[in-house]
Amino acid sequence: QVQLVQSGAEVKKPGASVRVSCKASGFTFTSHYIHWVRQAPGQGLEWMGMIHPGGAGTTYAQKFQGRVTMTRDTSTSTVHLDMSSLRSEDTAVYYCARVAISDCYTGCWFDPWGQGTLVIVSS
Amino acid sequence: YELTQPLSVSVALGQTATITCGGNNIGSKNVHWYQQKPGQAPVVVIYRDNNRPSGIPERFSGSNSGNTATLTVTRAQAGDESDYYCQVWDSSTVVFGGGTKLTVL
Numbered sequence: 001q002v003q004l005v006q007s008g009a010e011v012k013k014p015g016a017s018v019r020v021s022c023k024a025s026g027f028t029f030t031s032h033y034i035h036w037v038r039q040a041p042g043q044g045l046e047w048m049g050m051i052h053p054g055g056a057g058t059t060y061a062q063k064f065q066g067r068v069t070m071t072r073d074t075s076t077s078t079v080h081l082d083m084s085s086l087r088s089e090d091t092a093v094y095y096c097a098r099v100a101i102s103d104c105y106t107g108c109w110f111d112p113w114g115q116g117t118l119v120i121v122s123s
Numbered sequence: 124y125e126l127t128q129p130l131s132v133s134v135a136l137g138q139t140a141t142i143t144c145g146g147n148n149i150g151s152k153n154v155h156w157y158q159q160k161p162g163q164a165p166v167v168v169i170y171r172d173n174n175r176p177s178g179i180p181e182r183f184s185g186s187n188s189g190n191t192a193t194l195t196v197t198r199a200q201a202g203d204e205s206d207y208y209c210q211v212w213d214s215s216t217v218v219f220g221g222g223t224k225l226t227v228l
Contacts, residue, residue: 045157045222047216059215061216095164100170109155110167111167111170113164116164
């Protein structure tokens, strides 16, 4: 079945960097955009950006430009989210999500989502 | 682009719940709705305004016109108690509404 499995929880100090990974299975990895969405404790969903695993093209939300990098490894069907200069406000659950329709750049919905990765930033 | 949802909606068991999502001329966009239960990832319940994915009960429906999109849950059940988020695209970016907590009384 179509599945996204994310890496485990992380605890980081302010100023550090973190990598969250998302391993895909059950579909053609290079045909579907993968997005990253985060959710701070008790808050709503916040879109971070997307990557096309086929061509590796990326689009980042303006808020995260310069601090976030999304990459992919086609040999393992995994996308990575790297985030630097972490601060306490980055404490959140980070989700990867697949666009439901292949090669749909805009207008489409997310299905499925990964199970989420908790990142805690604390001194 | 901003999407406005009520913070909370309450519905009696077996009755109909309506959750709105307001945005400037949202009727010209495709609206998707997600259900999120505590500790779980979101799940799409309506896509492209009024389409249900397989496995989603017919009790869930959607509409979109003018400045308001609506998610309707008929014959509400205790299991429908969740947070619901609307989502659109605007200029190649994704926008989520702030979320609505649905309480089934």
